[in-house]
Amino acid sequence: MTAHQTITAPEAAETEMMSGAEIVVRSLLDQGVEVLFGYPGGAVLPIYDALFAEPRLRHILVRHEQGATHAAEGYARSTGKPGVVLVTSGPGATNAVTGIVDALMDSIPLVVITGQVATHLIGTDAFQECDTIGITRSITKHNYLVKNVDDLPRIMHEAFHIATSGRPGPVVIDIPKDVQFGKAAYQGPQAVTHAHDYRPQVKGDAGRIAEAVTLIAQSRRPILYTGGGVINAGPRASALLREFAELTGAPVTSTLMGLGAFPAADPKWLGMLGMHGSFEANHAMHDCDVMVALGARFDDRVTGRLDAFAPTSRKIHVDIDASSIGKNVRCDVAIVGDAASVLEDMIAAWKSMRLSMDKTALAEWWREIEAWRARDCFAYTPDSKLIKPQQAVERLYHHAKDKDVYITTEVGQHQMWAAQYFRFEDPNRWMTSGGLGTMGYGLPAAVGVQIAHPDSLVIDIAGDASVQMTMQEMATAIQYDLPIKIFILNNEWMGMVRQWQQLLHGERYSHSYSESLPDFVKMAEAFGAVGLRAEHPDELDDKIAEMISVRRPVLFDCRVTKEENCFPMIPSGKAHNEMILAQEARDLGSIIDDAGKRLV
Amino acid sequence: MPDPQPASVYDLDHKAEVENLATFAVLVDNEPGVLHRLVGLFAARGYNIESLTVAETDRNAHTSRVTIVTRGTPHVLGQIEAQLQKMVSTRHVQDVTRDPNGLERELALVKVKSLGAERVEALRVADIFRARVIDTTHESFVFEITGAPNKIDKFAELMRPLGLVELSRTGVLSITRGADGM
Secondary structure (H helix, E strand, O other): OOHHHHHOOHHHHHHOEEEHHHHHHHHHHHOOOOEEEEOOOHHHHHHHHHHHOOOOOEEEEOOOHHHHHHHHHHHHHHHOOOEEEEEOOOHHHHHHHHHHHHHHHOOOOEEEEEEEOOHHHOOOOOOOOOOHHHHHHHHOOEEEEOOOHHHHHHHHHHHHHHHHOOOOOEEEEEEEHHHHHOEEEOOOOOOOOOOOOOOOOOOOOHHHHHHHHHHHHHOOOEEEEEOHHHHHOOHHHHHHHHHHHHHHOOOEEEOHHHOOOOOOOOOOEEEEOOOOOOHHHHHHHHHOOEEEEEOOOOOHHHHOOHHHOOOOOEEEEEEOOHHHOOOOOOOOEEEEOOHHHHHHHHHHHHHHOOOOOOHHHHHHHHHHHHHHHOOOOOOOOOOOOOEOHHHHHHHHHHHHOOOOEEEEEOOOHHHHHHHHHOOOOOOOOEEOOOOOOOOOOHHHHHHHHHHHOOOOEEEEEEEOOHHHHOHHHHHHHHHOOOOOEEEEEEOOEOHHHHHHHHHHOOOOOOOOEOOOOOOHHHHHHHHOOEEEEEOOHHHHHHHHHHHHHOOOOEEEEEEEOOOOOOOOEOOOOOOHHHOEOHHHOOOHHHHOOHHHHOOO | OOOOOOOOHHHOOOOOOOOEEEEEEEEEEOOOOHHHHHHHHHHHOOOOOOEEEEEEEEOOOOEEEEEEEEEEOHHHHHHHHHHHHHOOOEEEEEEOOOOOOEEEEEEEEEEEEOOHHHHHHHHHHHHHOOOEEEEEEOOEEEEEEEEOHHHHHHHHHHHHHHOEEEEEEOOOEEEEOOOOOO
């Protein structure tokens, strides 16, 4: 702490009068914020004015407010710290809406500050006025309209507490322009009195934990099914998960959001589960007798047909959000708590109760799993002339795996191929839009990740359709000299839409082909980035190596086979053990029944 | 027993299960938009609201008490309770219906227009139900009645053939018996 800061410490700070805009900036500093992503406009000009004189806060100017929210998500997901967004009223706020919902669905801590017209103008249909609080009420964990500048210090600090504790999520603070100009006494994070008594349950019930570990010890076919909650519980949760898996010898699978919590190199790793998960993970889920769900929410992409979901299993569900437990799937042992805290207690209980697994049964279970694994569900047939998308991701992984690498994705086939063929050893390395499925997430998310990790290799595995949704953020990457790599699997289609139209809609490809794609190489050059293109398998390795070695933003146009489908796949309305492998997928239309076709 | 799991989460309405009425008492921080947040939660997740009452109950603590009567299967009611509990503005949620000490009361104002024997009968029924007359003309009464919701249902039902004109109900309020607070 510097001498200057010592003078303004607690007592002095309590009586220090500041403008609302200065309170915003000061609160951000006191919350340890280093970076915010934003876009100025009329209703936030006072805050931008306060930022002008503040060298300790780095503001990243995006090109569209959606980009600010995704960049903040990428920043948050890759650091474990909250992401901060600053946008103006009206269109600034509405443009941020997609990213706010995305953060809610994937439990990402964001604090989004929106400008609002002056309080006396609210309700008059003033210029750039919109009911930001009304619009964002159902898409935030909590939101605030600051009507009185005296409330601002408390609201700022409370927002960070709410965004980051319990199940994380986005919090919106809507600040009218006159409140930004108004003067009030500043109070620091410790001095404010919270209006909301928000104390989520972190520690799991000891009795339930004892019941859970006993159930696991009695199991013959256990499985650990982990999700984004383990990542959100911090690196310690991932370490504890590894320890618990080692202790029990149980296989581990994960949702899309949970990738990296358990190392892909570990033999107990079965790969991702769900609609495009691995054959072994889904079969093990189906046949298990005890399932331990850790920070996962039994999403429909994961469960497939519910009445055939893990029919012989007893389920232990650990989640920090009580409303996630028993929502889609009934469980036998419900434990509300933080994944790290509960795992720690489970490990302690396992040891103190001197529990052990039935080694013979476990060995037999592993023999079954190895037989599923031997089916090699991600096998594909390379082509001598054309690049297969799976091959592109595989080669990318080969070149990037020994580097300090972070991966973001857009949404669609390429996202699934990335999840299948890129392997993660550590948490916080994988940023993807799971719940909302937001095309256009990956490029701005990569911007946010690169800001947090300037010397790391940050790659957005993208699709040609998705990447066009937030392409403007390339300019942000150029402005801040962020060497992000946008690796586009270009098949000229909205690939996942095309796949579903082929399999479910009689090959009627309604509006899913991009008739006129931009020349991505020229586009890169127009932005001032590097454009690379690979069209032949023989040039793939060299071009990827070039992309990685360039210390500048790169748009990589990887031309892949156009009509490749993403397999394996659990067809809609089917069970885990009815998974279709690529070689069996001749006529999926006849496999999926009418009820299944109605599902998304 | 119904099928424990439907074919898909999209079919997760548990149609075969019996729907019950349930009353939740929710203590919330009294701040702008809190009612919208709560009602929005019900609308967004497709839950029913049969009745809703809300008023500030502690000015110093800035808390309001909301009483919601809703309808759903045991699974849905469990979700409603969890979702209410999850709101940042929520201090406390109580499932009054499941609480054996739960008390529920409602107030209704009932306007009845009749003459002659029907008018006399209306007054007699009101007396049995301990309803009070709070306004009268030569051809009408306004009754004030309090009680459990089914008592008010019954009163309205009896008044219908006796010239029921208008019925205004507060919705259910609840509290528990005994010395302990919520």
